[in-house]
Amino acid sequence: MDVVNPATGETVETYETDSSAEVEAKLDRATDAFETWRDRPLREREELLARAGEVLRENKHEYAETMTEEMGKPISQSIGEVEKCAWVCDHYAEHASAYLEPDGHPSPPGTRVKTVYDPLGPVLAVMPWNFPLWQVFRFAAPYLVAGNVGLLKHASNVPGSALAIEEVFREAGFPEGVFQTLLIPSSAVEDVLVDHRVRAATLTGSGPAGRAVASTAGDNLKKTVLELGGSDPFVVLDDADIEAAVETGTWARNLNGGQSCIAAKRFIVHTDVYDAFVDRFVSEVEALVVGDPTDEDTDVGPQARAGLMTELHEQVEASVEAGATVLTGGEPLDGDGAFYPPTVLADVPEGCPADTEETFGPVASVYEVDDEAAAIEKANDTEFGLGASVWTEDRHRGEAIARRIDAGCVYVNELVKSDPRVPFGGIKESGYGRELSEPGIKEFVNRKTVWVN
Template sequence: MNAIAHQTHALSINPATGETVGSYPYENESQLDATLNRATAAFRTWRRQPLSQRAERLQALAGALREQAEAMAQMITLEMGKPIVQARAEIEKCAQLSEWYAAHGPAMLAAEPTLVDNGSAHIEYRPLGPILAVMPWNFPVWQVLRGAVPTLLAGNTYVLKHAPNVMGSAYLMKAAFHKAGFAEGLFEVLNVTQDGVSKAIADPRIAAVTLTGSVRAGMAIGAQAGAALKKCVLELGGCDPFIVLNDADLDAAVQAAVIGRFQNSGQVCAAAKRLIIEAGVVDAFTAKFVEASRQLVMGDPTSTHTYVGPMARFDLRDELHGQVQDTLAEGATLLLGGDKVPGAGNYYAPTVLADVTDQMTSFKQELFGPVASIISARDADHAVALANDSEFGLTASIFTRDSAKARAIADQLETGGIFVNAFSVSDPRVAFGGVKKSGFGRELSHFGVREFCNAQTVWLDRK
């Protein structure tokens, strides 16, 4: 049979060398149908498993992830260029996620009492069914499991449509679930084109949809889910503000800004992209930040000494370079980097742009790569105005020694998460997601467990 669309294979290309390392044939309509049948059949059994048993499987998953951690980390590095130390940390974070939900998740799904007199009414959290997940390449395992783990714990099944360039990681995850004792159909990998995704969304066997990706992808998936009257969760782009006030610990702020901007070679949604620095310290901060950025080791991602590896896709490097050039043409100052690194690999030099204003490209658009933009703010109020002057609203950071001032600023910021004296992170203990064009819905914490549940009212003996 023919593939669902004109493309025939998903290709994995090593961005450090440009060599093709994997070719995975797209599934046809018959294979899509079989996958959805397996997920549907597994759901009927899985939803009736006691919560304690579902939690036991998550505990086993943590062990399976650790057993094949090195193979998974090496695959991440090979497919999308993440430095190996960071890839290993990603797998361990996923194992800890599974353990955390195994320990704390069941309580989040317990029947919830209401304020009805005599306690005769409560809320039950019932699973919806097979959930289609369209996931990105930048955290090939974490992005998937931070949604899959709570979704499965709730009693749903999970159908992963992964990014074409990280299908090797997708199949290793499936193997880990199998090793942990998850039955066939509970965690499925669906290798299809965009047309296949549309067919899956429209299919009545898919109960809901989640996507992590670009604004454009979110608009398309959201529209299709809406047309099918299906709930969706969208975690989209970010152009996160990183505010540093005059009274901040500058050394701590610089260290956090460097990690927050350049980890994963700058390919992070929730990252320190717009460095908004109060005027009194902008020169000192800039000097320290440029020097720290200059010291970053860029190179072979398989080396434990490398901090900045290649960008994952060659087309995205071209797009990033165009955004940098546009910002410079608009009047920004180049302090470091600013160009592609010659050679076969897909490297972009760590770049620092200064004198960026609210009318420039790097202020308005998300730059998904190792590029930092420094913006001067007159005072704290101006910093807040600059931070909110964005179509995005994922996370924000505030650096100040005054906790009352930090709280006052946090109350005004239009983002899904705020981190005081720290860079943005995702953690199973707290909700993750955005507002505005950064999407809607939440992952992690009890919100992530309940996102794909039917909050069912059960009212006994109502008089």
């Protein structure tokens, strides 16, 4: 696995993939580790997870630099990502006991009936490159503290980040085999997934990858959670605070170089405020600093790989050919590295790539609608259903509209985000299952009924 710095195009590190024998050994270690880890008192597992949070904070600059070098995330955002990973460790270290408390049920006199939550075993996680640490800790913190063990198949362009995560758990004192990284290509995932030692799988990634994992897991009757793509609407109504909507919308579209499933992608704006919003939005987008991701003043770094930038530009070109208007950006930047400028498209025709596909980079599509009903219709006019954002000064109106938008989460006067305290996940082509909060920790447990006479 060659690590290519997307800011320079230079190969900075090469990692050897695991051999078949090494994968076999790791699967055996996971199985052995589970037998003792599952019986470890929950309070001890919580304490180890809290220690993992401390390790993350102690080494946050080192881990942040690894992410930035591997996939181009601006260093300030990389540091923030490490801190968020520590937060999710803190959250489950504090709340896992409450989340996993057995639930009692009505029963005949003299009997006790309850549901207990037992771990399943080794869980395979197939994770993407865009948030190299956060995507992993989002599953690892709840699943490990619940008593499962983890096997990580990370994206091939971030092996250093994958090994850094393994290091975090090792330094925190987790027993050998409780969390392991598999340095394998995507072509080897199916063999691992069908192995009898693997009991469940979670994937964050593309629709085709999700379908492949779900199909294989289904054939083998294994539980899955899928978090797939998104084309999130950002709805700006006629009574919205335009300044706040512009400021947040600019960040919501361009955070992490626009490479986020829950980034705002389709800006649906009421005609009464359309011109004011678009003028300010374009100005804010043009003010973003694009450049060296190791510079703390940089807002937008390179795309994670040159090929990804090429695909993004092809989507823009096809949309323009179909009739879309480029208000700013729209062309790769000259020089080394995979730099694509923050871009705004207006007059986006129905059916073009910027309208129907997920643009996984800093490209915003802006639409003008006549009323609230049209805004809701356009928001739901997508195969995806991950997140949505609604902007209005009337909170009751915002909540009512949120209930009518087909998405796993809707935020009113806020950008869409994942937060350890609330469930996260999508519907339709954006996947199924939930991560985080109490539902997240209970996805991969055996909800066992225990009846005692």
